[in-house]
Amino acid sequence: MISAKDVPANARILTVSVDGELVELRDGETIYEVTNSCSREVPTLCYDPRLEAFGSCRLCVVEVEGIKNPVASCTTKATDGMVIKTRTTAIEQYRKTLLEMVASENRNIDVDPLSGYASQELGNLMERYEARTDRFCGKKSGETNQDDKNPFILRDYDNCISCYRCVRVCAEQEGDHAINIINRGFETQISTEFGNDLRDSQCTFCGQCVQTCPTGALSDKKALRAKDLPEEIKKTRSVCPYCGVGCTVDILSKGDRVVGIQPAMDGPANEGALCIKGQYAFDFVHHPDRLQKPLIRQKDGNFKESDWDEALDAAAKGFKKVLEENGRRSVYGIASGRAPHEAAYTMQKFIRSNFGTNYIDNCSRS
Ligand code: SF4
Ligand code: SF4
Numbered sequence: 001m002i003s004a005k006d007v008p009a010n011a012r013i014l015t016v017s018v019d020g021e022l023v024e025l026r027d028g029e030t031i032y033e034v035t036n037s038c039s040r041e042v043p044t045l046c047y048d049p050r051l052e053a054f055g056s057c058r059l060c061v062v063e064v065e066g067i068k069n070p071v072a073s074c075t076t077k078a079t080d081g082m083v084i085k086t087r088t089t090a091i092e093q094y095r096k097t098l099l100e101m102v103a104s105e106n107r108n109i110d111v112d113p114l115s116g117y118a119s120q121e122l123g124n125l126m127e128r129y130e131a132r133t134d135r136f137c138g139k140k141s142g143e144t145n146q147d148d149k150n151p152f153i154l155r156d157y158d159n160c161i162s163c164y165r166c167v168r169v170c171a172e173q174e175g176d177h178a179i180n181i182i183n184r185g186f187e188t189q190i191s192t193e194f195g196n197d198l199r200d201s202q203c204t205f206c207g208q209c210v211q212t213c214p215t216g217a218l219s220d221k222k223a224l225r226a227k228d229l230p231e232e233i234k235k236t237r238s239v240c241p242y243c244g245v246g247c248t249v250d251i252l253s254k255g256d257r258v259v260g261i262q263p264a265m266d267g268p269a270n271e272g273a274l275c276i277k278g279q280y281a282f283d284f285v286h287h288p289d290r291l292q293k294p295l296i297r298q299k300d301g302n303f304k305e306s307d308w309d310e311a312l313d314a315a316a317k318g319f320k321k322v323l324e325e326n327g328r329r330s331v332y333g334i335a336s337g338r339a340p341h342e343a344a345y346t347m348q349k350f351i352r353s354n355f356g357t358n359y360i361d362n363c364s365r366s
């Protein structure tokens with residue numbers, strides 16, 4: 001534990017007290033960031049560490065000595081000497097009441113975990129606080145748009161709590177501004193321009209709104225196709241196979257079937273972002289047309305199944321014939337941007353040495 005009085009005045013470390021513990025503070029940090037750094041579990045709903053703090057749900061409230069009302073920790077900067085309490089009885093009761101108000105609008109708290117990365121957040125908090133869903137009754141917000149014809153995103157606004165994480169991630173992370181907020185109060189809606197289907201909007205189907213939604217109001221239509229499969233969901237950390245960026249993903253599987261993809265929020269190259277291919281284009285894995293063995297085209301144009309030795313001999317013969325008949329500039333090599341350095345080096349050697357051409361590139365430049 002750091003003690004402020006032990007530090008020379010000219011090298012003064014900023015500190016705050018969190019539940020009686022003295023904690024070092026970096027200039028500009030919010031109270032939430034400080035409490036998070038010392039493992040206090042301050043609940044949040046509208047917070048996503050990748051986005052500008054918004055301060056709408058008020059679940060992250062804490063007590064600060066000298067301030068009469070609880071303050072939202074995600075939007076309040078910590079200052080030197082602050083005395084913060086994160087779990088007083090009054091604060092916990094306040095949070096529970098807020099949760100019960102939020103949940104009172106929702107048709108369903110218990111959503112399938114295949115819905116999205118953050119989809120369990122509200123349900124988990126309701127459980128932690130033993131909050132009731134029927135304490136407050138009245139009008140429900142949102143309007144279901146399940147008939148949006150896109151194949152990727154289910155828009156079930158009966159479960160929306162107006163945290164606006166979807167709108168903010170679309171604007172701040174994706175730069176698309178495909179969705180926005182219309183109306184106020186119970187009439188608040190998340191909408192596209194002119195209320196069109198997502199397919200007719202600026203949406204690129206990156207799936208980020210789905211993965212940040214804390215209630216499953218936006219959910220992964222493709223992954224939910226597997227919700228009735230009896231097996232447990234297994235997550236396997238991997239790297240997206242498409243381009244050279246190398247986004248980290250968690251592959252969701254049930255039994256021996258890949259059922260969905262979730263972005264890794266701690267992926268160094270993507271920090272939770274994916275493009276439409278990395279997010280949704282995984283059906284090829286189990287597609288019946290997927291090539292499992294090499295095929296060699298016959299003289300009549302049809303393909304014959306073969307083994308790798310026969311296929312590589314046929315490819316070598318074909319290369320030789322093209323070279324003899326059309327010269328070295330008739331051969332062009334293109335390597336995968338996902339190939340490691342060694343494989344890329346071997347590929348350019350293969351093209352340059354064997355065919356005498358510099359026509360070699362990789363797909364990351366296209
Ligand atoms: S899928 Fe991506 S682009 Fe489309 S609304 Fe969601 S965040 Fe915006
Ligand atoms: S759809 Fe989800 S992320 Fe968007 S405002 Fe509603 S609850 Fe929040």
Ligand code: FES
Pocket residue numbers: 043044045046047054055056057058059060061072073074075
């Ligand atoms: S998490 Fe701070 S106000 Fe919502």
